[in-house]
Amino acid sequence: MKGLKKLFVLSMAVASTTMLPLLAMAKDIVILHTNDIHCGVEDNLGMAKLSQLKKDLSADNHVILVDAGDAIQGTPLGKMSNGTAIVDIMNAVGYDFCIPGNHEFDFSMDNFLNNIVPRQKAGYYSANFTDLRTNKPVLPAYKIIEAEGKKIAFVGVTTPSTIVSSTPSFFQGSNGEYIYGFAEDEKGKAVAKVTQKAIDEARKKGADYVILVTHMGMNGSQERYQSEMLIENTKNVDAVLDGHSHERIPSWLIINKKDKRVVLGQTGTKLKSIGKLTITEDDNMQYELVTKIDKADPVVQNVINNVKAPYEKILAQPIGESMVVICHDDPKTGERMVRKQENSLGNLVADAFRTVMGADIGIVNGGGLRKDIPAGIFNYNNILQSMPFGNMVSTVEATGQQILDLLEMASSKVPGESGAFMSVSGMSYTIDTSIPSSVKLDPKGMFEGVEGPYRVTNVMVNGEPLDLNKKYIVAGPGYTLKEGGDGMNMLTKGKLLKDASISESDAVIEYIQNYHDGKIPADYANPYGEGRITIK
Structure with missing residues (x-):
């Protein structure tokens, strides 16, 4: 049954561009999406070109920029700065919403909570990141952004496999007991439940759209924690902007708990492409991957150059x-x-x-x-x-x-x-x-x-x-x-x-x-x- 369902989903994805037309309007809402940057601030499209894309689109659209995790680790620049250099560059580009992936914790929990979180102007959000000592969330679950008279709720979800795919002791107390968790269980139901709670809260606060920004992944991820499984076990979600498995997914449609179609997209890794989710005035929605940007923002490029400068002699x-x-x-x-x-x-x-x-x-x-x-x-x-x-x-x-x-x-x-x-x-x-x-x-x-x-x-x-x-x-x-x-x-x-x-x-x-x-x-x-x- 699941195989047939997936074939249906993929066939629907092929037809999505005709079923969900992009209609012209004075101000579309454009949500730009990155995932798994892994410090690749000058790789492929690069952060300076991303910033220029954001500026160019802002002339005719309301633009929101989100990141689906694993941004601060992956190159010497991230390692030598414990991730802070990457956050400074993201701040220069102007992100609006970020979530922690499993690698945001690689430089220790203390570094994440006390250096990275306060430094990130967009804020970090995760519905399923919990302090097990108090059973309270460590970060806010969602953020509502108003655009063109609409309320858009962004809900963050971090893969429960973070417990094992980052350093396990970072989530443990002095006696080896787990003091932090991500709603791990044997079937992936727990993370769906806590995500649904955040979705419902955002809807009660008047959200017109709910977008999940997830670090869950598809191929190569633990199956019970894949983004497809999350969609199939939740409802009242309009789109999922995913990360973790480094795949380029140019708009799949996955059937949710109520047999509704949910857009799913992922951009690959190291800025190979930029996700672009467009919401038109009459509520049509389309996701696509941007693979070419001609110009770079000189202001952000200058920030990148200044951030890199202190480390260049050592690295050379x-x-x-x-x-x-x-x-x-x-x-x-x-x-x-x-x-x-x-x-x-x-x-x-x-x-x-x-x-x-x-x-x-x-x-x-x-x-x-x-x-x-x-x-x-x-x-x-x-x-x-x-x-x-x-x-x-x-x-x-x-x-x-x-x-x-x-x-x-x-x-x-x-x-x-x-x-x-x-x-x-x-x-x-x-x-x-x-x-x-x-x-x-x-x-x-x-x-x-x-x-x-x-x-x-x-x-x-x-x-x-x-x-x-x-x-x-x-x-x-x-x-x-x-x-x-x-x-x-x-x-x-x-x-x-x-x-x-x-x-x-x-x-x-x-x-x-x-x-x-x-x-x-x-x-x-x-x-x-x-x-x-x-x-x-």
């Missing part, structure tokens, strides 16, 4: 030379490899962790790697672009069984993507995709066990079969080993040997400079690795 420092491109993306297709298959960047980083930390095994999660390292002379900026999160490297003593469970969960979505996918050093393994994943998760998305046969087989550690009872020293991001990030909590049960000894970027720099005389060797020439991971 040369680190070494690479004989080859170290690949995050597939050179044949341009698609990222690090979340679904072996790749040269993952191999290099895992090798660095294992070697520098003196471990048996090195691991790194694909979600922690973000960009190729270029061939030739490369600098600090290149390293931080590849590993922008600022995680620390730790070592733990783990059993073979715990390591097998780690690989099983990391491989659960192959051939699809997962930020938990593991590149490895000192070991190899096979993923049998003919075996369905039977990984069981708790309501927060944490690993509970494997209920059927393992799809990960033939695990070898330094040439020997993995011994489930033996203990191994594993080096990797504290995000995985200590925090259980991405729900990978199995190694948190191991004995912590070295806690946050060195940052990820410094470990890679040390590996290149001290173990390879400042040159990344041609050993990493194959973008697809050396046969450490076999997928069949």
Whole structure:
């Protein structure tokens, strides 16, 4: 039934441009939408062009600008400023409404609440972000903006998977108990319920339109928390401006709880496009993606230049030379490899962790790697672009069984993507995709066990079969080993040997400079690795 429903939805989306015509009027209401900027203020269309688009459209329309999360993290500029530099640029562009994505919390809860929230002039909103100690919302659920005699309510929703896709300890108290939550549950009903409450409140306050601004996602997101599921379990919503899964969705129509059609759009990532939702005088609504903007706003470009200036000398420092491109993306297709298959960047980083930390095994999660390292002379900026999160490297003593469970969960979505996918050093393994994943998760998305046969087989550690009872020293991001990030909590049960000894970027720099005389060797020439991971 669900498959048939989705086919209907997609077929309706094809016809949407004729069913929902854009009619001329003196002042249309135009809602511009960004998501998953990830600090890419000068990537693709860029913030200066976005600002110019906003100004140009404002001549004939009432323009509102909203962001659906994951803006402040993703490049060295975000990391070195703890996100504040990105907020300053967003303020210059003139946002009206923002929500936190899972990565708004990457620089700690304290940083988000005390630095980012007060700094953002548009304000942050989330209907499902709750302080569990008081059962009260941390942020306002919605904001009503009046435009052309209409009241438009924007309701924020942050994915409940934030608990595991950011650093879990940031949402915990001193005893490890969760003190913040995002309405996590086993079926995704809780987040729909709290969202509906906000929708109903906004309608009671006279909202003519209700727009959900969500960081939920579609493909690659936990199914129970996908934006489509949220629409299907709510009512009285006119449109959903989404983020999180980095997809470009140029206006789907999804059927809601009352069999009404709801517009759903998403813009991709790093300003590859800008969402544009137009509401006409006679209540017609159309969503489209803007993919070309000719001019840039010189005022905002000047702000960007000034914000970047204090960091440029540090980032330009040369680190070494690479004989080859170290690949995050597939050179044949341009698609990222690090979340679904072996790749040269993952191999290099895992090798660095294992070697520098003196471990048996090195691991790194694909979600922690973000960009190729270029061939030739490369600098600090290149390293931080590849590993922008600022995680620390730790070592733990783990059993073979715990390591097998780690690989099983990391491989659960192959051939699809997962930020938990593991590149490895000192070991190899096979993923049998003919075996369905039977990984069981708790309501927060944490690993509970494997209920059927393992799809990960033939695990070898330094040439020997993995011994489930033996203990191994594993080096990797504290995000995985200590925090259980991405729900990978199995190694948190191991004995912590070295806690946050060195940052990820410094470990890679040390590996290149001290173990390879400042040159990344041609050993990493194959973008697809050396046969450490076999997928069949």
